[in-house]
Amino acid sequence: MTDGVLLAAQRRALILDEVRRHGAVKVAELVDRLGVSDMTVRRDLDALARTGAVRKVYGGAVARTATADEPAFEAKSGLETDTKAALAEAAAAQVQPGSVVAISAGTTTYAVAARLLDVPGLTVVTNSLPVAELLRTHTGDRGEDAPALLLTGGAPTRSAALVGPLADQAVRSLHVDLLIIGAHGVSEHAGLTTPNLAEAQTNRALIASAHRTVVVADHTKWGIVGLSSFAALTDIDCFITDHDLPPDARTALGESCGELLIV
Structure with a gap:
């Protein structure tokens, strides 16, 4: 065929x-x-994007979804499970015994938390209700050997994150060695994004409190832009993703983040 x-x-x-x-x-x-x-x-993709029929991403286009749509924790739990497990293993390897680690809300970060239960001397700060429940239950099984838990407080979102002024105030008063955080979407220009304005503010407070920030996000998050940005790519010390990430996305992340780790 030809163009005509x-x-x-x-x-x-x-x-x-x-x-x-x-x-x-x-x-x-x-x-x-x-x-x-x-x-x-x-x-053609540009024309379709202007009408709102599709949303352009690196290397193509995807079906249009609302940038303010926030999936529930349960709805996300069954997505990309094998990939999340690989990302979680890599992120858990970044955690040092005896350190203070902040873990944001999300299903991938929950998978990371599940791999930290036996790290000695750990203190975990989290605004995730599922992560808190996981650690609380484990503490009951192991007593003083289990990680110490600090829950931020705040109002819960559909994604089981505690956010709002109470959460932000608690987080701003802390200093943590390492933050492990996920994202609803990641793009070169918008950075890390979420559909929830209050969660974006709490995420900003978490990043500001951390000496080092590690992001865990699989390839499906690339090109997604949520309602609110909470970090630029240059704010990230280590970005952990999977091998299905497109080459152009690898270039953008590699040039902006402190370290790009592909598992």
């Missing part, structure tokens, strides 16, 4: 159909399927 075989409206209808059926499309695949140039595909 299909009218622009026909190409865009085909692209939109692919996005609706598969949830995402890649520029390279569309070039092969439609027989048009890379620039033509990108112009």
Whole structure:
């Protein structure tokens, strides 16, 4: 085919159909399927994005979702479980015995917390209700050998995060060695984002309290932009992700973060 075989409206209808059926499309695949140039595909995606039909991400486009939509903790727990386990193992290896570690809310950070239960002398600060319950239960089993738990307080969100003025005040009064934090979305320009304004503020307080910040986020988070940014990529000391991250995203993270760790 050539660029003129299909009218622009026909190409865009085909692209939109692919996005609706598969949830995402890649520029390279569309070039092969439609027989048009890379620039033509990108112009079509730009046009669809302007209408709100799709959202552009690195290397393609995904189905449009509301930037203020906050999934519940339970809804996210079953997603990318194998990848989360690999990220959690790598993040847990960053934790030193006897240190003070802050763990933000999220399913990937919960997986990290589950791997810290036997680290000696650990103190864990968290605004995550599931993480707190995990540590509380473990403390009951092991007594003084279990990690010490400090819960921030605050108002719970749908994602089981404690946020708001009480949480922010508690976090700002602390100094932690290491923060392990997740994100709803990550992009080159918006940085780390969340759909919840109050959670973004609490996350900013967590980052400000930490000597070192480690982010755990799988490849599906790249290109997602939530309602509120809470950190730039340059604020991150170590970004842990998986091998399915696109090459251009690896470049952006590698140039901005202190360290990019791909597992």
